[in-house]
Amino acid sequence: MQFKKTKTFTNLARSFAGESQAGMRYQLIAKLATAEEYAVLADTIRTVAKNETYHAKTFYNTLIQKAGNSENIDLNAGYPFRFGTLVENLGFAADDERAEFEEVYPAFAREAREEGFEDVAALFERVAGVEKEHNILFTFLRDALKDGALYKRDKPTLWICSECGYRATTKEAWKVCPLCSAKQGFVEIPLPFDN
Ligand SMILES: [Fe+2]
Ligand SMILES: [Fe+2]
Known part of the structure; x- marks a missing residue:
């Protein structure tokens, strides 16, 4: 055909x-x-x-x-x-x-x-x-x-600023990056299924 x-x-x-x-x-x-x-x-x-x-x-x-x-x-x-x-x-x-x-x-x-x-x-x-x-x-x-959980987790979580690389392990990401002042939306989003 x-x-x-x-x-x-x-x-x-x-x-x-x-x-x-x-x-x-x-x-x-x-x-x-x-x-x-x-x-x-x-x-x-x-x-x-x-x-x-x-x-x-x-x-x-x-x-x-x-x-x-x-x-x-x-x-x-x-x-x-x-x-x-x-x-x-x-x-x-x-x-x-x-x-x-x-x-x-x-x-x-x-x-x-x-x-x-x-x-x-x-x-x-x-x-x-x-x-x-x-x-x-x-x-x-x-x-x-x-659920407001993009930057807030139940357990301590590693957050990394995509702009300056600042990182900290806390339950909630910073609102403003303490190093470079980038807003929260610039924080990398940890994906639970990444491997
Ligand atoms: Fe697709
Ligand atoms: Fe596709």
Whole structure:
């Protein structure tokens, strides 16, 4: 069968569109985080935005490699359009990542396998693995920000200023860095699942 007639062709195009939009949405959320003086949180979100851009790039390249160029690809697909507070946006992002790794990419991988494109199935599965980590990250950040726990923990925790490197182990990070006067939003966010 001609590749352009397969479900995998459309699924790659949809994935490119979805990842491109996710990358853009996360940049908008990062901008809001910066405006609210959460500099390190903004950087963290921007890193995820970059990941999505590379997913989009890989899907785009794969599609063109397999199908050649296309003038225009019609897609019948839905995409989320939501924006709220920083906490809400992190929740939306967590939900979108969950849908990707639990539903969308497993279904696309299954269809690619059925159509005999094992390499594309494996690509969808590799991306799904990253989206799962993104879901864990966004869920943690949403909960921490909502509960006022981004810079406050139950146990003594190592806090490091991302600007000057000042560090101290306390339950709560400083409001203003005692060394360089950078605000709390510049303190590195310790992630409980880092290893
Ligand atoms: Fe992605
Ligand atoms: Fe993601």
